[in-house]
Amino acid sequence: MKPISLAEIRDVLNARPLAPLPSPTPMATSIGSDTRTLKPRGVYFAIRGRTDGHAYLPQAAAAGAIAAVIDSDPPAELPNLHMLRVPDARRAMGRIAAHIRRQLTGKVVAVAGSNGKTSTKFMIHSALRRRLRGSCAPKSHNNDIGVPWAIFDADPTDDYLVLEIGTNHPGEVANLTQIATPDVAVITNCSAEHLEFLGDLMGVRKENASICQGLRPNGLLVVNGDDPQLLEAVAQYKPQTVTFGFNTTNQFHAEDIRCDPRGTRFRVNGRWDVIVPALGRHSALNALAAMVVARRLNLTEEEAIVTQEIIPPEPVAPRNPAEPVVPPGLREPPGPVGLLEPLKLPAEAVDVLAAQPVCGYRPLGAPAPEPTALAAMALLAAGRTAPAAAALDWLADRQQADGSLRAEASAEKATWPTGWAMLAWR
CATH class of the missing domain: 3.40.1390.10 (MurE/MurF, N-terminal domain)
Known part of the structure; x- marks a missing residue:
């Protein structure tokens, strides 16, 4: 500052x-x-x-x-x-942050949504910093304390600042966007979260749509177009809009999505092949949003696409290829036998498992991903990569935009956690 x-x-x-x-x-x-x-x-x-x-x-x-x-x-x-x-x-800190924000000469990008805010924020920063100078809010600093902190720490001569906008009560997004007054606003998605305060899923959509209240004149809204009701919620603000998602009706859409050891591969608008070093279908959506922002800040198509391949992962120490991969959060391999050793089955059991069609366990008629993920890891432990890949593709096809694996047909109902699927993909 x-x-x-x-x-x-x-x-x-x-x-x-x-x-x-x-x-x-x-x-x-x-x-x-x-x-x-x-x-x-x-x-x-x-x-x-x-x-x-x-x-x-x-x-x-x-x-x-x-x-x-x-x-x-x-x-x-x-x-x-x-x-x-x-x-x-506390309110005074927001007022002085808004005052200092007006002294920034670069563009401000603000990312809202139920899920994927932090990942999308870092993807945008990774794309922009290849040619521009700027910063982004650290960690998940997305409330009325974290957003001012990020503004205070910004260099007023930088080309850009990427902020994250969070909420769990009505009016919080509107307050934060008035502080940030973004040049570009992003809404990643809306899911059933904080319903004890926001009421229902439409309340979540309206709360996130209110980021448009602080959007600067001639600003751009980048919004997930796979949610028609979210588009209705933002329409009242009449912003200039670019949509992204899986549906081909979006201006930027992802298709042919696959997960492999390098990350998530997909094609944009049937023209560009992209790989993101992060797992899951939701990673493709986060990358699409980052590409739109990069184009808005005058990066070329090639720069906006290529930079998605080189998002820096968390630094890790060099690993002996013979050692088992350590899942995130574990400091040591789980015992001397390694991660997959406990899942090794007798050869005849592996043959039976490999011959089964891929499907989720259905205790109440809704597919659950955990058994399929465990089966994939057991097949990998036995070196049966082809049937394991089929199971992993099944999981990827059922992953939602928020990163969850849907166990119910309705977006209003609960989802299964992705922990086992993430271990299987890794």
């Missing part, structure tokens, strides 16, 4: 200094609400969350902060820390 004076912060927030500010007022070079990461000459926002930030005012002063924004009386006098009183410090 650009340096900002305490007088400017006072005026933007209509804050009341507890003591007169010196003239000229000091310049702040950073803003934060966590004393562990607060930088010298920063402004500390004492927000209330799991703890009360006012209790950490002494630590903020010790970290070199020059001022604090507070909404209650400080517990002790801190003569070297200017105090600016506001009605709500």
